Amino acid sequence: MKNLKLKSARAAKDLSQQQLADLVGVSRQTINAIEKGDYNPTIRLCIAICKALDKTLDDLFWDNE
Amino acid sequence: MNYDVLIFLGAFLAVLFLFSFIRRKRGIKKCEYDERQAAIQGTAYKYAALTGIFGGIIAGLIVEADLLPITGGFALIVVSFLMIGVYVVCMILKGAYFGIKGNWKRWTISITLLGVANLYFGIKNITTDGLENGRFTIGDINLPLGILFLIIAATVFFQKARERREEN
Structure with missing residues (x-):
């Protein structure tokens, strides 16, 4: 399932996939895979992404449906 | 000595x-890899091992039944190259071959040059010296090696073009 919350949070911060990848120390392809729902990140990476985007885990990774 | x-x-x-x-x-x-890349490398390793097992069996049958003009040594080398090819191509297609800050351009240029050189010498050796007893032997290793390098380089170019399309 696509992670549109992450994509919109990244876009709101005006960051490209590469810039976010550099901030959290992963490859651009990994950010792309998370946004496309092809990869489930570890909690460590989830936290790093949340910190980089000033969001909580619930904001980006909790599925309300 | x-x-x-x-x-x-x-x-x-x-x-x-x-x-x-x-x-x-x-x-x-x-070179540093992230968690997803490390996981993909494990999967690629599994595919390469399976290729080695089944490729080895098929190569053995081909040599035993004399279906192709190749020696056992040449078949063994080709299976090894096939394993490497599967491992590398699988990682490239999943974006896990080059590290987080890997210099893919330099590596790809080197691989392409190596591929072209090996292909050239492989073809040259065969056309000038011919095949030993009409069979590919371990001495004709340049030809499959050149093909392997060029397949890897072509995969990198294909994957980078696909990534550029995705970014756009």
Whole structure:
């Protein structure tokens, strides 16, 4: 399932996939895979992404449906 | 004692030492991979191992039944190259071959040059010397090696073009 919350949070911060990848120390392809729902990140990476985007885990990774 | 071999080995080790010295001086860190890339490398390794098992069986049958003009040594080398090919291509297509800050352009150029050189020498050897007893032997290794390198390079170019399309 696509992670549109992450994509919109990244876009709101005006960051490209590469810039976010550099901030959290992963490859651009990994950010792309998370946004496309092809990869489930570890909690460590989830936290790093949340910190980089000033969001909580619930904001980006909790599925309300 | 063959002094030529010793001189070649010494020169090779000296170049290797020089490169590692320069890397250390410049503070170049070793290639780093993220968690997804490490996981994909494990999957690619599994595919390569399966290729080796089944490829080995098929190669054995081909050599035993004399279906192709190849020796056992050549078949073994081709299966090894096939394993490497599956491992590398799988990682490239999933974006896990080059590290987080890997210099893919430099590596791809090197791989392409190696591929072209090996292909050239492979074809040249066969056209000038011919095949030994009409069979591909371990001495004709340049040909499959060249093909392997060129497949890897072509995969990198294909994947990078796909990534650019995705970004756009």
